[in-house]
Structure formats: C-alpha cells, structure tokens
Amino acid sequence: MTTVARQRALPLGLVLLALVPSVAGGVRLGQLAGGGPVTPDNVRFFDLPVPVVAHIAGAVIYGLVGAFQFVPSLRRGSWHRRAGRVLLPAGLVVALSGIWMTLGYDLPATDSGPVITALRLATGGVMAVALVLGFAAVRRRDFRTHRAWMIRAYALAMGAGTQVFTHLPFAFAGITPDATGRTIAMGAGWAINVAVAEWVIRRS
Template identity: 55%
Template sequence: MSIQAAARAHRPARQVGWVPFALVALVMVPAAAGCLRLLELAGGPPLIPDNARMTASPLAVTVHIVCAVGYAVVGAFQFAPRLRRRHPVWHRTAGRALLGLGLAVAASALWMTLFYPRQPGTGELAYVFRLAFGSGMAASIILGFAAVRRGDISLHQAWMTRAYALALGAGTQVFTQGIGHAAFGTSVLSTDLMLGAGWAINLTVAEVVIHRYSSRTGPPAPEAWS
C-alpha cells in the first residue's frame, strides 16, 4: 500500500512536468515587484523605488499587474501536455479565463504606453516596442481564439504560445537589461534595445517550440479535444 501511495503522490508531478514551473520561475522577479507596487498603491510602505506615473493613475497598472500574474501562472500549466489530455475540462475552463486575463494584460499595457508619461530612462524605441508587442499579444490571443472556434487546434496552440511568450517579456528583460547594462552601460538606447531583446528572445523560443511540436506530433485527432 505504501508503494502504491507513493506512486499516486508522484503522478501529478509526472502529469505536469518541469516546464510550467520553469515558466513561473521566469516571472518571479517582475511578479514580486508588481505585488510590492500593489501593496504601495493600497497604502502600504514604499518598498520599491517610487514611480509617480503609476501612483498618480493606479487603475491601469493595478489591472495590468493582477491580470499579468494570473495569466503567467495559470497559463504556464497549459504547457503540460499530459495535464491537458487527462483534464480537458480544466484546460478549457482555464483557457476561457486566460482569454480575458490576456486581453486585459495587453489592453492595460497599451493604455499605459499611450496615456502614462514616458518611463524615465527609455526613449522612442521602447515606446514603439511596447505598442508593437502589446498589439501583437492581443492579436495573437484573438487569432488563437478564432482558430480553436474553427477546430484548428494546432494553429490555436501556435498563436497562444506566441501570446504567452510576449506576456513573459518582463521576466526575460530582467536578464537582458542586466546583461546589456553591464556590457554596454546604462543609456536610453541600451535600455530600449534590451527591452526589445527580451520580447524578441521569447518570440524566437516560441517559434522553435511551435515548429518542433508540430513536426513531432502532426495535427492532433479532433476527438482528443472534444
């Protein structure tokens, strides 16, 4: 009985795998910073550097942080194939929630880009990147939803993978900005380029994953997703 119990205890871990946990780990730093910002906006002590552009108009940034954390964490477990196959109801229910969360993330990011004062230390290039990648995330979610409505699961997975990759840009930017500033110094240009590099790296990885998955599995049987 003890051996069987141990096997059952390990079964959820085998269903999930390591990828979702790695994705969650990638966003831990920006998620922690976002939670500290929410604490400050709620009247708590300022535990991170002040950002007047956010404290003056907190609604958009609050929506962005809450939805981004939810989207990153819940979305990570959509990348567990065994979990999707064995719990299709959970996959569909989580997918509907992620549709709303992801669009809220993209919309709030675009709102802050367009209507908040420019982030200190960034320039026109960062402004263009934020508009392009924020719009790209929203478009990917909409195209992914349209694909699944048509029953095209492979295309649905591809677009949702791209959307999630763009959403995790802040996690990769922790590394690109740290490395870029150490190598090239702190300037508006280096900051802008390293912000863009974070999104570009994530999209490149997403395309590799999409290509490898599609070439390995081919189109899934429709009855597997019914």
C-alpha cells in the same frame, strides 16, 4: 532527462520566470495600497493607478496559470478549457493595459523614446491579436493553429521575466542603462521569447 521530467520542468521553469515580475508587481501594488513612498519614478502610478493595477493582476494570473497549459496531461482534460476561459480575458487585460500605460503615462527619459514606445505598442497589439486569432481557431476546432497563436501570446507576455536577465549585464557592470540601453535590453527580452516560441511551434 526523461520525458516525464521534461514535462514537469517546463511549467516549473515558466512559473519561476513569471515569479520575477510577479514579485515586483506585488511590491508595486503594496506601495499603491499603502500610499507611498511617492517618487518621481513612480508618481505616474499614483496619479493613474487603474492601468498598472489591471496590468499586474492580469499578468500574475496569465503568467502563473498559463504555465500549466503546457502540461500535456492537463491539455487533454477539462482543465485546459476551464483555464483558457480565465486566461483569455487575463491576457487581453495584460495586452491592452500595456498599451494604455504606454500612451497614458508620462514616462521617465530613460524609459521612453520612439523605438521603445513602438516596441511596447507592437507587443501589446500583436499579443492581443494572437489571443483573438487563437480563440477564433479553437472555435472552429483548428487546434494546431490555436496552439501556435497561444504560444506566441504567452511568449510576448513573459517578456517581462526574460527582460530581467537581459538587464543583468548592466547590473553586473554597475551601470544604470540609459534610454538606448533600456531599449536594447527590453527589445532583446521580447526577441528571445519570440524566437523560442517560433522554434517550439515549428519543432512540434
């Protein structure tokens, strides 16, 4: 594969990865806008819609627009700065609303527990810190550090897309994962993204 082809493939792959949770989020917003159906699994969103709406809207913007920040030709132009002014607040909304949902929602038994709660809080907290550190770095024109922290933040945000694939073994086996299975699958999604991000940072 040529260099140009690789440069085109990366944002396309990231867009496709972001589309998976984006579509699911769109369905969720449609349910909220239409007033139902309300089930035991989604009643928390109807009781407190603000954090989930903010999370979905922020994630769609951050995931799809952020994919093009990895295009070298766009990084060298004004696009990168203009997009960054949108992506920073969108990313902070994703991180902080994720923490809000973790602490504010009464989650089902299969989606709660001390480990998965700690993972969610850590992910949101680290992502928010990474965004702030990345912004501070670019303000002092330390572009290498800026790039590293922004890659880490984006990798954590894209965990929802990777988690679709880490849940596939349960789907293929026809099994509904319990709390332990959910924790492992979700933790694996974040871990894979973090590992890839650190590899990219060190490779470049």
